[in-house]
Amino acid sequence: KAGVTQTPRYLIKTRGQQVTLSCSPISGHRSVSWYQQTPGQGLQFLFEYFSETQRNKGNFPGRFSGRQFSNSRSEMNVSTLELGDSALYLCASSLKAPPGQGPYGYTFGSGTRLTVV
């Protein structure tokens, strides 16, 4: 079966612009979580969606937002980009919320690498 698909893989944006990242989960997975990964901070939790509802949210400013559609695909949006938003954005899908182990755990996508210049 197809894995978690994130598009685009790479993105370069200018400070002040906005960006939308997309995540298509594994078929049948209804939970999607987003993480920001930077060398200094590791993976930091952004938000989690289950059945189109935001179930959990991390400590990021309101410039970061997301949503989930009825087909479980998810998007995250970052407005008014700052240099510090440069990172790898990872999406993870799971059958259950919260994710468990083995087949009920996270499957990560390969990420979108965002560079803000």
Place this chain on the structure above:
Amino acid sequence: GQNIDQPTEMTATEGAIVQINCTYQTSGFNGLFWYQQHAGEAPTFLSYNVLDGLEEKGRFSSFLSRSKGYSYLLLKELQMKDSASYLCAVRDRNRDDKIIFGKGTRLHILP
């Protein structure tokens, strides 16, 4: 808050054994995960512990002590392909089971 600490980098020799430690502080512990992440790739699930003790899975084992807020990942018979980052993550029931990751341990394997 929630704190997860693990060493930033470790080096080991091919064929040897290495133990990667993780300590955590959380008010509502509800499970600990280990993930492996090769450079430029997505993290992949290695193990999950929710009860105290050792879980063995082939060359990899994971241990948990809830009273000490401590876990380790043990890798035996190291291979060059084990060069990767190893991420410790904790689920907190007091935060709607949010899964929080440590910063990861980069493991270098020398021939």
